[in-house]
Amino acid sequence: xxxxxxxxDTLFIPLTxxxxxxxxxxxxxYDSKAVELSSILPDNNIQKNSSEYxxxxxxxxxxxxxxxxxxxxxxxxxxxxxxxxxxLETTCSRIASTTATFYELDLPEVIESRRTLxxxxxxxxxxxxxxxxxxxxxxxxxxxxxxxxxxxxxxxxFHEAKILxxxxxxxxxxxxxxxxxxxxxxxxxxxxxxxVKKTGNTSAMMYxxxxxxxxxxxxxxxxxxxxxxxxxxxxxxxxxxxxxxTRLIMKFADGLGRTKILHLKLS
Numbered sequence: 001x002x003x004x005x006x007x008x009d010t011l012f013i014p015l016t017x018x019x020x021x022x023x024x025x026x027x028x029x030y031d032s033k034a035v036e037l038s039s040i041l042p043d044n045n046i047q048k049n050s051s052e053y054x055x056x057x058x059x060x061x062x063x064x065x066x067x068x069x070x071x072x073x074x075x076x077x078x079x080x081x082x083x084x085x086x087x088l089e090t091t092c093s094r095i096a097s098t099t100a101t102f103y104e105l106d107l108p109e110v111i112e113s114r115r116t117l118x119x120x121x122x123x124x125x126x127x128x129x130x131x132x133x134x135x136x137x138x139x140x141x142x143x144x145x146x147x148x149x150x151x152x153x154x155x156x157x158f159h160e161a162k163i164l165x166x167x168x169x170x171x172x173x174x175x176x177x178x179x180x181x182x183x184x185x186x187x188x189x190x191x192x193x194x195x196v197k198k199t200g201n202t203s204a205m206m207y208x209x210x211x212x213x214x215x216x217x218x219x220x221x222x223x224x225x226x227x228x229x230x231x232x233x234x235x236x237x238x239x240x241x242x243x244x245x246t247r248l249i250m251k252f253a254d255g256l257g258r259t260k261i262l263h264l265k266l267s
């Protein structure tokens with residue numbers, strides 16, 4: 001197993017969360033591929049320093065994005081799903097589509113370990129590359145096909161100008177494209193930064209936040225199709241199975257827009 005530094009090291013945080021929730025709340029979310037990887041976690045520092053809320057927040061993002069991906073595939077059965085900064089995500093296995101093509105993009109050291117731990121599934125292709133160097137787009141077989149970009153827990157580590165430039169470049173290359181990504185407001189970003197440091201990673205700094213989704217979409221020159229809170233389904237399905245403090249934080253986070261998923265139409 002490689003030793004990761006900085007942003008790449010954070011890929012174990014969502015994996016740990018998916019294992020934790022799958023084992024405790026399978027009626028809400030179960031990721032069999034993640035559970036298979038439980039023995040390879042480098043140590044228990046992440047789980048030891050994570051609250052029930054932080055674990056469920058990571059999985060709520062996956063749960064909601066999975067639903068949005070399924071809706072996109074239902075509307076466009078033959079399509080591209082491109083995971084920007086895939087880490088050890090197992091979205092392709094969870095969705096189990098036979099018509100969509102999944103592309104998993106990440107840095108060389110991440111893809112190297114991913115190939116060892118997670119074999120490519122049917123309809124899945126791994127791509128080694130820098131998210132912001134668009135040479136990786138040459139690996140996409142059909143760039144005119146309806147395409148959904150996913151960025152889960154990725155954009156926070158970059159400055160807004162870089163994200164806006166990426167969106168502009170993707171718009172110029174893909175003719176039928178949409179993007180879903182998670183974001184916090186400024187206060188939520190500070191909480192997320194403290195949490196990442198608490199898990200032992202002090203080198204992955206966070207910069208990007210979205211206080212107003214409409215304003216951000218206007219800056220990017222795209223259409224805001226939807227913004228979703230994180231925890232609607234979590235609270236409905238789990239109810240009092242989770243602690244009162246977790247439920248209160250979830251209501252606070254959703255109510256104040258501290259956590260959300262944006263869905264943009266790029267072209």
